[in-house]
Amino acid sequence: MYVTYLTTILNTVYKVPGTIDPENSFMELGVDSLSLAELGAHLEDELGVTVDEEDLSAVTTVSGLAVLLESRGAVIPA
Secondary structure, three states: HHHHHHHHHHHHOOOOOOHHHHHHHEOOOOHHHHHHHHHHHHHHHHHHHOHHHHHHHHOOOHHHHHHHHHHOOOOOOO
């Protein structure tokens, strides 16, 4: 659920092309540090969980970020 949510955001908002492998690093997906910071802010606004730059530096993949969101009790909007 979290992986699907994140890949949808990356495809639509951040224009990452094609099918996203959740095990690829954000760098491999072409997501730069500015976009990651924006993604963190987006997730905070939309999900109500804190995702700061340290968190995004520690998790380098979509799968890793999904685990972080789940561990923080993020609720994906319907």
